[in-house]
Amino acid sequence: MTSLTPAKDILPPPTERSTVLGWMKKNLFGSIGDTILTFVAGGLLLWLIFAIVNWILTKAQWAAVTDNLQLYMKGQYPASEDWRLWLLMFLLALIVGMAWGIFLKRAEAVGWVLLIIPVVLAVWLITLHRESWWRFLVVDILAMLGYFLGKRYPKKLARPTYILLLLYMPLVILVVRGFGENGFMKLVGTNLWGGLLLSLLLAVFGIVFSFPIGVLLALGRQSKMPALKTLSVIYIELIRGVPLITLLFMGQLMLPFFLPAGITIDRVIRAVVAIIMFAAAYMAENVRGGLQSIPKGQYEAADVIGLSGWQKMVFIILPQALRAVIPVLVGQFIGLFKDTSLVALVGLLDLLGIARGILANPSYIGRQLEVFAFIAMIYWVFSYGMSYASGRLETTLGVGER
Amino acid sequence: MSRKLLVLFLVLLLAVMALAACGGAKETAAPTEAAAVTSAPTATEATAAQPTEKPAMQEGEGMLATVKARGKIICGVNQAVPGFGFLQSDGSFAGFDIDFCKALAAAVFGDATKVEYRPLNAKQRFTALQAGEIDVLIRNTTWTLTRDTELGANFAPTTFYDGQGITVRKDSGIKTLQDLQGASICVSSGTTTELNLADQMAANGIEYTPVVFETADETTGAYLDGRCDAYTTDKSGLVARMSMFPHPEEHMIMDVTLSKEPLGPVVRQGDDQWFDIVKWMVFATFQAEESGVTSQNVDDMKNADDPNVRKLLGTEGDMGAKLGLDNDWAYNIIKQVGNYAEIYNRNLGPDTVFNLARGMNSSYVDGGLLYSPPFR
Numbered sequence: 001m002t003s004l005t006p007a008k009d010i011l012p013p014p015t016e017r018s019t020v021l022g023w024m025k026k027n028l029f030g031s032i033g034d035t036i037l038t039f040v041a042g043g044l045l046l047w048l049i050f051a052i053v054n055w056i057l058t059k060a061q062w063a064a065v066t067d068n069l070q071l072y073m074k075g076q077y078p079a080s081e082d083w084r085l086w087l088l089m090f091l092l093a094l095i096v097g098m099a100w101g102i103f104l105k106r107a108e109a110v111g112w113v114l115l116i117i118p119v120v121l122a123v124w125l126i127t128l129h130r131e132s133w134w135r136f137l138v139v140d141i142l143a144m145l146g147y148f149l150g151k152r153y154p155k156k157l158a159r160p161t162y163i164l165l166l167l168y169m170p171l172v173i174l175v176v177r178g179f180g181e182n183g184f185m186k187l188v189g190t191n192l193w194g195g196l197l198l199s200l201l202l203a204v205f206g207i208v209f210s211f212p213i214g215v216l217l218a219l220g221r222q223s224k225m226p227a228l229k230t231l232s233v234i235y236i237e238l239i240r241g242v243p244l245i246t247l248l249f250m251g252q253l254m255l256p257f258f259l260p261a262g263i264t265i266d267r268v269i270r271a272v273v274a275i276i277m278f279a280a281a282y283m284a285e286n287v288r289g290g291l292q293s294i295p296k297g298q299y300e301a302a303d304v305i306g307l308s309g310w311q312k313m314v315f316i317i318l319p320q321a322l323r324a325v326i327p328v329l330v331g332q333f334i335g336l337f338k339d340t341s342l343v344a345l346v347g348l349l350d351l352l353g354i355a356r357g358i359l360a361n362p363s364y365i366g367r368q369l370e371v372f373a374f375i376a377m378i379y380w381v382f383s384y385g386m387s388y389a390s391g392r393l394e395t396t397l398g399v400g401e402r
Numbered sequence: 403m404s405r406k407l408l409v410l411f412l413v414l415l416l417a418v419m420a421l422a423a424c425g426g427a428k429e430t431a432a433p434t435e436a437a438a439v440t441s442a443p444t445a446t447e448a449t450a451a452q453p454t455e456k457p458a459m460q461e462g463e464g465m466l467a468t469v470k471a472r473g474k475i476i477c478g479v480n481q482a483v484p485g486f487g488f489l490q491s492d493g494s495f496a497g498f499d500i501d502f503c504k505a506l507a508a509a510v511f512g513d514a515t516k517v518e519y520r521p522l523n524a525k526q527r528f529t530a531l532q533a534g535e536i537d538v539l540i541r542n543t544t545w546t547l548t549r550d551t552e553l554g555a556n557f558a559p560t561t562f563y564d565g566q567g568i569t570v571r572k573d574s575g576i577k578t579l580q581d582l583q584g585a586s587i588c589v590s591s592g593t594t595t596e597l598n599l600a601d602q603m604a605a606n607g608i609e610y611t612p613v614v615f616e617t618a619d620e621t622t623g624a625y626l627d628g629r630c631d632a633y634t635t636d637k638s639g640l641v642a643r644m645s646m647f648p649h650p651e652e653h654m655i656m657d658v659t660l661s662k663e664p665l666g667p668v669v670r671q672g673d674d675q676w677f678d679i680v681k682w683m684v685f686a687t688f689q690a691e692e693s694g695v696t697s698q699n700v701d702d703m704k705n706a707d708d709p710n711v712r713k714l715l716g717t718e719g720d721m722g723a724k725l726g727l728d729n730d731w732a733y734n735i736i737k738q739v740g741n742y743a744e745i746y747n748r749n750l751g752p753d754t755v756f757n758l759a760r761g762m763n764s765s766y767v768d769g770g771l772l773y774s775p776p777f778r
Binding site: 067068070071075076077079189191249252253256257264267345346347348349353354356357358359360361362363365366368 | 481482483484485487488489490491492493494496497518519520521522523525526529530532533534535616617619623642645646647648754755756
């Protein structure tokens, strides 16, 4: 905040700024040209909105979406094992609720939006006469329970929440995959993982594993050891020089020929590894940008207080460097999430792959628009969610302010 | 603040490393687990992958043993071809090609559900077959000399006789191949259609612009958007796609056939017993239709007087044993999946949106090309 208010920020008289009409007169109908432009643009906008709403409500046949909700969400994952996925969702709601209560302490508008989404989904499922609607309400209840618990006992619950957050991912894999041939939590092969479940798993694993590898590569590239530096540069430039789809094809097509006969690596793992390799190279370059933004004085200051090279990096340089590149990293995560749809081209049934399979069903032939609009919306919701979360994180950490 | 952040960061970094190690361990654990389950047939899979070294294999050592030990067939399919392979709302695969995967499982295990479907794209399919990732490829694959020889593949009898056709707009006035002079034609990449088109047009001295796309959806989309004057693929595909067009009546399939497209199951070279099983699985569906055996009457037909039927259904002789299967292998195919006519009608016939005429895909007694050698 500056102490002096610039001239342009001085507010006009109340009559001009407080009424809608006044605002419109100034901005929309200021001159004849403005008026014509307003009418043309407004007409086009109205026509466009009308056409879209009309299509959504009357022309579109949403059966291709509503009949196959299960498929979009979890692919061919057996229905008898659905409870495992719901259990994970319940747990996530509880953890997020607790974390919210402990660290944010306020409900905030976003929190309400997050709570409203399951209610909307539940109502939607009721109108579709699905039995599983109540589960979304359980998600909400658990989230709120977690929130109040977190707020009530922030000290006691902080540590368990951290641990749960860290253990959540391995737990997801364990529960989704299962173990043993029969009985409780039987093995569900990755060939049955699909839909949004697969897309999210690919994205989350890609993000979580590529991050540390990328940081190490970035440090390697900055290193003074020639071998380390050369290796890092070669890796980064090699991987950045090819498109992701090439890596995916290499994993699916060429890898089997290099493996000894009889040993096959799971197709999903091959895709995940390709995604991690690809993302790590880009991550490295982004992190390097952050490293280079740190003034030399910081290195010197760290040297002066007698920190070792390793301590200097971990305690002084990296925290500042990573903070500086949060917007770039999140941009990359969003890109990565959307890039997972490329695995549909190598025959995995992720959200896009499932959509293509459904479109070939004679019952839903010709419903491309509806199906693709639906999955586009799912991609948008998650991408925007990530974008918003990063915005919040930036504000909290004060990125851009010094 | 910074101190807290640093600790948090360190903890996260360590945890992620630990996770990476966990994940790594899992990755290596998965294949060894798989290897342990099928430890016995691993060696035979090796020989199957290198057919030139050990062409002759003893009975019970080859693919059949591998498949039986695994407990399911891995079938390479296409998950996005209307009528041939698609996903149903309950998550199961269905379609003409899928039914032949089921028939193979019925023959081997007596249970048509013991199939793992592996969706493949056009470029992946032969690699997956060669690398031993799938046991059989039933993915509308055209039988050609090059594929039969150079790709190390063996083609089982054709299950669907197709031919490449061209769809144009009725108002374009295009009637013959010559009318396509200077036209742009939409075609999918990596398929024989692209090559056939080039060959046929070159043979007729017609110049055209190919507009190439990765998937059939994109190809038809581009054609409908007016980016090309014509759209070519196999006639079965044209019919299926035309039924999805917003105004099918504005388009027509030209009366030219650019190619022969015999589509059928494919197996790796080097295991004759497995090849025989796949071949006779197809023949069993032909023979059942010819002899009038359907999934409905198969139990009665077991006691029919016709010795051919009795041998087919395992009441007499031990045809199954000769293949290394149970004698009721063909009975299981017909009971659980059906004869050829049932499979065809279920997926492509008059009750479906495609309503494809049988044409060449009729039994030879009806003037078609489906002919099974005798079951004796």
